[in-house]
Amino acid sequence: MIEHFPFFLALIVVILLLIMLADKIKVAYPVLLVITGLIISFFPGIPKIQIKPELIFIIFLPPLLYDAAFAMSWKELWRWRRIVGSFAFVVVFLTAFSVALVANWCIPGISLALGFLLGGIVSPPDAVSASAILKFVKLPRRMSSIMEGESLLNDASSLIIFRFAMLTVATGQFVWHEAALSFGWMVIGGSVIGLAVGWLFMKAHQLLPTDANIDIVLSFVTPYVMYIAAEEVHSSGVLAVVSGGLLLANRRHIFLSSSSRLRGVNVWQSFVFVLNGVVFLLIGLDLPEIHEGLKQEGIALPLAIGYGLVITAVLIIGRIIASFGAVVTTKIMSHFIQVADPNPGWKAPVLLSWSGMRGVVSLAAALSIPVEVNGVPFPHRNLILFITFVVILTTLVLQGLTLPWLIKKLELPDYGDYLPEEETEAMLKRGMAEHSLHYFHQNYRKHLVTNEILRTKVALWEQKSHEEPEELTEETKRIYLDVLEQQRLWLQNKNNTDDKIDEEIVRKLLHGIDLDEEKLRYS
Incomplete structure (x- = not known):
């Protein structure tokens, strides 16, 4: 051999x-x-x-x-x-x-x-x-x-x-x-x-x-x-x-x-x-x-x-x-x-x-x-x-x-089993942002007064700002990781409850959340 x-x-x-x-x-x-x-x-x-x-x-x-x-x-x-x-x-x-x-x-x-x-x-x-x-x-x-x-x-x-x-x-x-x-x-x-x-x-x-x-x-x-x-x-x-x-x-x-x-x-x-x-x-x-x-x-x-x-x-x-x-x-x-x-x-x-x-x-x-x-x-x-x-x-x-x-x-037809890919991705991203904002305001609203980085993140979700902070405190990381986990749970629940959602797109967005989490952990 x-x-x-x-x-x-x-x-x-x-x-x-x-x-x-x-x-x-x-x-x-x-x-x-x-x-x-x-x-x-x-x-x-x-x-x-x-x-x-x-x-x-x-x-x-x-x-x-x-x-x-x-x-x-x-x-x-x-x-x-x-x-x-x-x-x-x-x-x-x-x-x-x-x-x-x-x-x-x-x-x-x-x-x-x-x-x-x-x-x-x-x-x-x-x-x-x-x-x-x-x-x-x-x-x-x-x-x-x-x-x-x-x-x-x-x-x-x-x-x-x-x-x-x-x-x-x-x-x-x-x-x-x-x-x-x-x-x-x-x-x-x-x-x-x-x-x-x-x-x-x-x-x-x-x-x-x-x-x-x-x-x-x-x-x-x-x-x-x-x-x-x-x-x-x-x-x-x-x-x-x-x-x-x-x-x-x-x-x-x-x-x-x-x-x-x-x-x-x-x-x-x-x-x-x-x-x-x-x-x-x-x-x-x-x-x-x-x-x-x-x-x-x-x-x-x-x-x-x-x-x-x-x-x-x-x-x-x-x-x-x-x-x-x-x-x-x-x-x-x-x-x-x-x-x-x-x-x-x-x-x-x-x-x-x-x-x-x-x-x-x-x-x-x-x-x-x-x-x-x-x-x-x-x-x-x-x-x-x-x-x-x-x-x-x-x-x-x-x-x-x-x-x-x-x-x-x-030339197989689309069959209409799912919403169009671009429409689905845009809807899911919008839904994640809305869910994140709602969860954040329910659990971490008081941190907005003292934490400028979190305010930037919230503004990003609200599409009012596209600037990414350079340094994150441990508390900011903890809060943001918690919100990312909520995004992940929301996506999985949406996939399980909506038959019109193509799971391939959900997996793509979940992969993006994993990347965000990795960048956050090593920032």
Whole structure:
């Protein structure tokens, strides 16, 4: 391992150059990384990269999921819970079922159990690929929220299907009532464990004398503890990380200081940036090993590619049917229950149907298939690995390269879910100023007589002055910090009570308050 260290350093440099190139030519970086990894793997003298599944499941997956949960708005997830839940659970199961039927029908030696195993592997779309593509185009908030919410939960449901299929292949039987109980424990147990671990870490941040450095280190430890604790009791580690991450994300302003929040954001962005780059490059670099296993199985390369393209077609067509089926279901359900939008139109399902790129989780699941089961070689392991690679590469290149063009051609409407951004920001700033003045006059009015700096601050809120004081006394700092905290609480309450407020703007203003607090503490 140590002799390959210079090679790994060179890979990091390659990743950085490719991501810069992707930004320059407006292409999603996962596409370039996978293709480049594939090309590099054929260079003579390149070390063989053997990706161990636990490397991705334990090292890569928890922080990537945790970061995605922190970025997700709970308000948005709850608002679109029906469509998110249907895609993350129902559509994933139907996709796995479709893949199982087609694989059993057209691939010799693939039983229904093996077909379900393959279906569980390739059914979840990849969150990283979608977010990398969507940053180049402007998307209505509801669409990005639905896609982010689906990507948070579909990994858990697909891995649950994968685990049940593995058990069926190993034992040769499937007991429905045991499977139902196990499914319930994985979902409920994983969520509860994630919330419990998240609560413990939140209390640790609050009760222990931590500083920004310790808080950031604890934030790195948190997703790993959640994932491992859940997996140790055979529940869903993915759901544990997602549920715990959502809890801590929505309480971050309670248990983290402004310094920890500001510095933590920068550290996590860099960390996740490197993790994503490494994973997608490794996908391409792993092809020679997969191809070697395919030859050992005696399957011709063109035939294996054909199988992979057939499964890819099933995934794409199945998602198209599911997307338009969701529209029909929504219209029917709107007659019986209140739905967020009873008439979503045709453009939204077109976009959802074409945003099904596969990636990290599919590769990790495929690699975790054991080489042997019950003392004999696992049936068609290498073929399943190769089909998974073809699916990842094809969906990344085909859909990844065309999705931005499709979004521009669709010209999606604004939908009117939220107030315009400029209007929202101006309204919130005005509301914060009014609330600050009201709170100040109620609690600190007498200080205006003797404290000129506070008078300047109040005048600034009243838009009568734009001069910033140069020196602050400890008392002035204490009062102003208290008022900033009131602004923070007001913003959070406004976000929770007004569905027309886009949480992205609220987070932007909260970030500004953190910056004001940091400047105040070090002035």
